[in-house]
Each structure stands twice: as structure tokens, then as C-alpha cells.
Amino acid sequence: MSLINKMLQDLDARGTPDGRGDAAGIRSVPERERGVSRALVFGGAAGLTAAAIALGWVYLKRPPVPPVLVSVANTPLPVAAPIPVPVTAPVAVPAPAPIAAPVPIATAPVTPEPVLPAEQTVAPAKLRAAEMGRITQQPAKPASAAAVKTAAPAASELILDGKQVTAQQRVDNTYRRALTQLQDGRVADAMLALQQTLQLDPRHQGARETLARLLLEAQRPDEAARQLQLSLALDPKQPAQAMMLARLQLDQVNGGAAALDSLMRSLPYATDNGEYQAFLAAVLQREQRYREAAEHYQLALQTAPDNGVWWMGLGIALQADNHPAQARQAYERARGLQTLSPQLQAFVERKLVQLTTVATK
Template identity: 85%
Template sequence: MSLINKMLQDLDARGTPDGRGDAAGIRSVPERERGVSRALVFGGAAGLTAAAIALGWVYWKRPPVPPVLVSVATTPVAAPVPPVSAPVAVAPAPVAPARAAEPEPVFQAEEAAPAPAKLRLAELRRITEKPAKPAAALVLKTAAPAASERIIDGKQVTAQQRVENEYRRALAQLQDGRVSDAMLALQQTLQLDPRHQGARETLVRLLLEAQRPDEAARQLQLSLALDPKQPAQAMMLARLQLDKANGGTAALDTLMRSLPHATDNGDYRAFLAGVLQREQRYREAAEHYQLALQTAPDNSVWWMGLGIALQADNHPAQARQAFERAKGLQTLSPQLQAFVERKLVPLTAAVAK
């Protein structure tokens, strides 16, 4: 305050001619009118500064606070609430009382924070309270492939699928004109499944086209030995057997084994009748021709065959009727039609006597 008084006195002195201030104008402030003393002001400022330094020293020198540990078993974890259009009142989750007898496993607060992909409180409690099984007790069950299955290119393939894959491969090779490869693939198919008729019949056809009848006959014999209920294959094998010298007996044996499975097959019976007629067993041949005609009464060729068998078995009247029926149907070729007419001449004369 003394500095301020001096400045005021200097200004007052500059404003008068004699350099003195007006006593009635500006005057010095007496010490008693200055209010608070300078000693008190400086003392208070020093005290505040000392207090601030002491507080700062206490703050910086205090020991670090350890991280807070949260007991998951006793602290409820709030589940995330999806946003809703209207306010929803959420009841606070009850806090389970802490058990003093058993120590609970604890987690860091950040680890127990709820998130959509994290476990809920009940699941955490179930995991922490339930003892974990030893690793040795955890056995992974893997389905082992059955004996009839194999792993091909990482895929589990059954025996039947392998057969069909091999058969399709053979057909694809045949379509590409690779006949030799197709035959090998068909043989491989039959090794996997000897009863695969599609592969067997295709292989037989290829062998016949390649002029290999003996191999074709062997394939047919193997097939009929496994399953005689195949009249078409039996007829095919019998034809191959008839081409050989004295093959009639083998052909009849083949046809008779499959006959029980072809009782309603007119073609089969007519073919058997022709083989019997070739072997001069005319009566049996006539019987099978008659059974065949029951399935196809207008087959002129079978009527002609019946007439031949009856005539050879010394039944001229019945033979004449059979030939006349064959002629009257008008479905024979010109050569066969002429053959029937020649047969009718002596039979008609014999009946007229």
C-alpha cells in the first residue's frame, strides 16, 4: 500500500506549480485506515502455499491401490438389455450371500464383464463349482468305417457304391470307344459283385462282338451257377453250346436247369422244343410247342414246328392240322410257306386213304 500512496503523491505533485499536492484533495491513507496489514496477507499466502505442497506430497507418496477382485459367485452380472421403444423397468438381480466356509474362485472384473458371446452368471457358477473331468477321461468317438466300406479320396464309400462307380466307369470308356479298357473295368465290376447282371450282359455282348464265344460262354456259366433264374442268359448260353459239335446235350442241360423259372415264357419253351427236336426227342418237343402256343396262338412258326414234331412222332393227322394252321395264318416267309405246302402233300394223301 505504501507504493500506491507514493505513486498518488507523485501524480499530485506534478499537477501543482509548487510541486505539492493539495492537502484537501489527495492525501496519504493513514495506516489505521488500510484494513488488513501486509504481514497478515503475506502470512496467509505462505500458509496456503505450504498446505498445497503438503497435500501434493501426500497424494503422490500414497501407496498404489491394488486391483479390485470381484467374486463372480457373489456379485451379480447384469445381462445386456436389448434396446426397446418404451421404457422398461428392470428389477435388480438378487445378490447371493457370500459363503465364508468355502473360498470361491475369483475373476478380474474385466473378465467377468457381460457380453453377448460370454457366459451368463448361472453358467459361470456351474463351471466353477463343478469339478472338471481329467483329460484322460475325455474320449472322442469316431465312426470307424465298416468292413464293407472304404475311404476313397477322403470319402467313405460303401461296397455297393464302389461297384456302381466301376460300372459307370466301364460304360464311359465304352462310350469313348475304349473297348479293351471297358472290358477290364467290367471284369473288375464282376469281381466286386459277381451278381451284377448289367456288367455281365455287357461283357458277354462285347466278347461276342470280339469273336470270343468261349469266354462269353464261360461268363454265362458263371452267372447261371450263381443264379439260374435268368432264362435269357440260359437261352444265350444254349445257343453258344449248340454251335459246338455234340453240344445239344449241354444245351438241353442248360435249358432244363432254368426251365422252372420260365414256365410262362413262350419263347423259352419254343426254343427248348426246337433243341429237343434236334436231339430227336419229338414227343417232348411237341409238348413244349403246344405249351408255347398257349401263350401265342397265332405264331405260325411254332405251328410249323409242332407239325414237324408230330409227323416225326408218327401222328400224321395232327401234323396235317398243325401245318394247315401255319399256312392259313399267312405270316410265314415265302421259303417257309413253300416248305409247309410241300409237307401237306403227302400228309393229305395219307389221310385221304
């Protein structure tokens, strides 16, 4: 406050002409006014003190530093009297058995983590060793049947040129290759491909018949007959092959019985086949079984009533079975159709004359 009074006195002295201040105007600050200024100063000091105290309080009450996360397994549980764990006494872990291949994690059974007693603490390294020992001791499960089926192609499927080919497709491809080689005139290669087709599918009727015909053209009838016999033994439901085999057997000495046997085995599957019935009738007629021959000729004519050759065969069978009237009717029907060759037409005319002569006697 004395400094402030001195400054006021200096300013007042500069304001007078003679350099002296107005003695009457200059006076000391009364004690009452000095009390007000001290109050202000004391109040400011008190405010600064309060601010310092507040700052100290804030500093003392600042939030603690966030705790650092630590692994529970790495931090021992706080106990009143911790029990020392000997370092030289690890957890007993069986030695892992040797494994041929690592067990995939995806297929390993999920087991719960081992629960330790509350008063026991185990180091993380020991815990991982115990867990690895438990996993490695579990035997590897064999792959399921579905997995094996998915991993490898089925036995009936093959991989050719990067494509999956079924057994039936392989048979068809081999047979088509044989036909292509046959069209190109490569008969030997075609026969080999046909044999390969039959090895893949012994019941392939087209390959069997084609191979038999090629063997016949190559003057190898015995091999052709053997191929047909193998085919009919596997599947007698093949009338065309039975007829082909019967023709080959008829060319052999005393082959009529074998031909009849082949035809009779496939007859149940050719009841509506006129060609088959007529051929069987001709073989029966050759074996002098005329009544049966006449019956099969009649069955054949039900499918083709205008076949002159079959009418002629029926007349021969009836005449040999001592039925002249019925035989003459059959001959007349064969002559009337005008479908016979000149030689057969002449044969029928002679039979009619013979029957007429016998009837007039």
C-alpha cells in the same frame, strides 16, 4: 504504510506553484486511518497463508500412484512367517515319454489347473514344467472312425484325373470305352476292355454278351461258351445268354443234354418269353421228348398266335406223339398264314398229304 504517506506528500508538493505543498492541506494520516490499511495488508497476508496451506493440503492428499499389476504366481503370499522353500528341491515331475507326433491341442482333454496348498508357493517355471509333464504323459488317442472315413476316400471310390469316381462309374466308363473301340474297328482293344469290365463287375450282362459274340466271330466258340457259363453260374436270370449257350452246346457232340440243362435252369425267368419257349420246344423235340415239346410250342403260340413256324413245329411234335388229327390242324394253320418260306411251305404240304393218306386207309 510510511512509503504510501511519502508518495502522497510528493504528489501534493508537485501540485503547488511554489513547489511547497499546502501546509494546511498536508497532514499526516491519522492513526485511525492507518489501522484500516494495516488490516487490509494483514488480511492479504492471511489469505496468502491460507492459500499456501490449502495447496499443501491438496498436495498431501493427492491420489496414490496406480498399483502395478503383478502375477499372483510371481508374488509370494504375504504370511507372518514365510516358510523358506529350498531352491534345490523342485517339484517331482516324471520324465516325459517320447512322442511320435505332437498331440493336437484341439483334441487334448481339458483338465482343471492343479490346485496348490495355501501355504505352498511354486515358481512359475516349475508350474509350467509340471503341466507340460502331465500333458506329455497322456497317451495320444487314436483317430475316430468318422475322422478316418473323412480323411480317406471310401474303398468303392477312386480318384481319377482329380475327380472322385465310384466303382459303378468306373465300370460304365470301361464298358463305354470298349464300345467306342469296337465302333472304331479296334476289336482286340475292345475285347480287352470288355474283359476289364467283367473283372470290375462279373455280372455285367452287356459286356458278357458282347464279348461272347466277338469270340464267336473270332472262331473261338469254346471261350465264348466258358464266358457264358461263368455268367449264368453267377446269375441264371439271363434267358438270352442261356439261349446263346444252348446253341453252342448243340453244336457239340451229344450236346443236347447240356443245352437242355442250360435252358431249364433259366426257364423260371422266361415263362412269358415266346422265343425262349419255342427254342426249348425245338431242343426237346430233338431229344425226342415230343409231348413236352408240344406243350412248350403251345405256350409260345399264346404270345404270338400268327407265327407259322411255331405252328409247323407243333404239328411235327403232335404227329410224332401219335396225335394225327391235332397235327393236321396245326399244319393247316401254318399253311393258311402264308408266312412260311417256300421250302417250309412245301414241307407242310407234304405232311398234310401224308396225314390225309394215313386217314383214308
